Amino acid sequence: MATEGNNLSQYDKDTIPNAKDFRFGIVVSEWNDEITEGLFQGAFDALIENGVLKENIVRWNVPGSFELIYGCKKMQETFEMLDAVIAIGNVIQGETKHFDFVCEGVTQGIKDLNLQSDIPVIFCVLTDNNIEQSRARSGGKHGNKGTEAAIAGIKMAQLRKDARFYKG
Ligand SMILES: Nc1c(NC[C@H](O)[C@H](O)[C@H](O)CO)[nH]c(=O)[nH]c1=O
Numbered sequence: 001m002a003t004e005g006n007n008l009s010q011y012d013k014d015t016i017p018n019a020k021d022f023r024f025g026i027v028v029s030e031w032n033d034e035i036t037e038g039l040f041q042g043a044f045d046a047l048i049e050n051g052v053l054k055e056n057i058v059r060w061n062v063p064g065s066f067e068l069i070y071g072c073k074k075m076q077e078t079f080e081m082l083d084a085v086i087a088i089g090n091v092i093q094g095e096t097k098h099f100d101f102v103c104e105g106v107t108q109g110i111k112d113l114n115l116q117s118d119i120p121v122i123f124c125v126l127t128d129n130n131i132e133q134s135r136a137r138s139g140g141k142h143g144n145k146g147t148e149a150a151i152a153g154i155k156m157a158q159l160r161k162d163a164r165f166y167k168g
């Protein structure tokens with residue numbers, strides 16, 4: 001289902017696990033920071049709204065979305081107590097095929113991090129045709145992808161906690 005006609009910021013609070021004991025890392029790309037700062041604020045606010053303590057959120061910045069791969073890997077390695085990491089970026093189509101390679105690279109890289117580490121990494125990377133689409137998805141008419149990513153992070157942190165419980 002496309003984002004059009006949906007709101008990325010809407011969720012049923014009653015279905016979200018209480019996140020008061022969860023700790024999150026957030027890695028933010030500085031490319032298109034007008035957009036990535038909006039995504040970060042959406043994610044941060046949603047975490048706090050669902051019980052996460054400010055002191056349990058650590059943020060690192062990286063130059064661009066491609067560097068999210070290394071930044072998230074080092075976040076996982078450095079803070080082993082984290083329950084989830086959120087990768088925030090915004091890639092906008094330019095004149096060349098570079099967009100395709102950055103998007104594919106960061107997608108595959110973050111996928112690999114989820115396979116290689118026990119700490120889930122949430123994919124909060126907008127891959128848009130133009131800045132208008134990015135603005136609409138980072139607090140505009142389609143809501144905020146950062147909010148959606150935070151909720152996904154809480155749910156995956158809870159899934160990881162449940163899995164550890166059942167495994168013993
Ligand atoms: N064009 C965009 C980039 N490009 C930069 C790369 O992400 C990377 O930092 C560079 O290739 C050096 O390794 N990054 C974005 O996040 N968004 C863009 O639109």
Ligand SMILES: CC(=O)[C@@H](O)COP(=O)(O)O
Nearest residue numbers: 092093094095096098099
């Ligand atoms: C995603 C990119 O790297 C892209 O915005 C760069 O622009 P261009 O393809 O015009 O060099």
